[in-house]
Amino acid sequence: MQFYEILVLSAVMGLSIYISYPVVMKRNLDQKMVLSLTGLALGILIFLIADVFSDASQLMYNGSLYGYGSSPSYDVIFGLSLFAGFFILFGIELRSKHGMSRMKISLLIAVGIGLQNLTEGLVFGAAAVGIGLSGVALVILVGFIIQNVTEGFPIGSPFFGHPENNNALILLFFLIGGIPTIVGGAVGFYYSSRVFSLVFDGLAIGSILYILLPMLKSVFTSSERTGTKSLYGFVFIGFFIGLAVNLI
DSSP states (O other), rough: OOOHHHHHHHHHHGGGGGGGHHHOOOOOOHHHHHHHHHHHHHHHHHHHHHHHHHHHHHHHEEEEEEEEEOOHHHHHHHHHHHHHHHHHHHHHHHOTTTTTHHHHHHHHHHHHHHHHHHHHHHHHHHHHHHHHHTTTHHHHHHHHHHHHHHHHHHHGGGGGTOOOOOOHHHHHHHHHHHHHHHHHEEEEEEEEHHHHHHHHHHHHHHHHHHHHHHHHHHHHHHHHHSHHHHHHHHHHHHHHHHHHHOOO
């Protein structure tokens, strides 16, 4: 495949995140619907952690211990990246005088998803340049497009029920989440490395893990007034949606 073809297809992958925009920006949501959609967003984020780690574990595993075990050097690289992804965001919040506003939570979610999408772009770019748009590369393209559609929900979740005057912000945050896919596709066309992929896998997991914390605190505090049983169900449904999409 040619470089421009990789860019176009990576853009289709990354910008498919905007397909969820009309739902995310729906107005007049009652409290139960807000909690339901936020539960779906939480489930999707939890699945993304599992999904990225499954990719990272394949890179770290080398069967060095009687057919089991992983590479110590890769383990260290991944661990340091995980630490950095979590504590960079922790440091940002510490420096914030007014706590975590909806805007800041949405932005940090977009950054975490953007790091995850960068790794997806790297995988697609490397696969497509090697075998063209067929077989594995085609499956990766279709699967990532469908997965990226679901990623708009976590980014928009802090604004559920409060979309007024935030349209431009959410459009920008969607772009922050989607553009790294294009960057990853371009880089993957020319360069592929386990170390490079592990670094961004660790950063993505660490950052997504951190942004889950304020979301969980907010949603479970709110759910105390309406009950948590349905919230548990929607978190599971969100996780299952992520899993089902990834299996396509």
